Amino acid sequence: AQSVAQPEDQVNVAEGNPLTVKCTYSVSGNPYLFWYVQYPNRGLQFLLKYITGDNLVKGSYGFEAEFNKSQTSFHLKKPSALVSDSALYFCAVRDGGGGADGLTFGKGTHLIIQP
């Protein structure tokens, strides 16, 4: 079985400060890891993914995430937050070793950037 935990329901950051949204995962094989962002009443938009290779993954809108195998984590980061980054963020995982049922999502973290 595969699972994802996003331990924070909400993260508050002042504009211009660095931000981190936490994600830990559990899979039996090699993980495929994803971050998505959702704005109100919209679908999810892809930010970045880790399949293999460099542990630091760069994505859209200046976001990046670091894959840490020993800590089974894939935290989302951005050096300088913008008010427009305020949204709901989802981490997702799939077991790269197989399994037909696709991605498993975390419960989401509300990111609030204060001016």
Next chain:
Amino acid sequence: DGGITQSPKYLFRKEGQNVTLSCEQNLNHDAMYWYRQDPGQGLRLIYYSQIVNDFQKGDIAEGYSVSREKKESFPLTVTSAQKNPTAFYLCASSPAGARGYTFGSGTRLTVV
């Protein structure tokens, strides 16, 4: 432009009615998925389909039905057996191997 289209954007259902949510993609993706989103619960998988004429139940399939007669289309029917259907429904598609999903813009279903 390639993409995935959900319709309608808003849908209202009376008690005891069945309603069908549309999902169409022109990305030539093999797999399609339906998720339900409720506040604080993230996305929960309802049904998924890896190929035409085949689909599998997800975690919360009770009260829902699907069909996959064409590669491009994966409609979801919310039946009267679903006791709490008010939610935001998201459709997604992916190429074989699920190395990333493309999502539709969602349908908000409300029971009146």
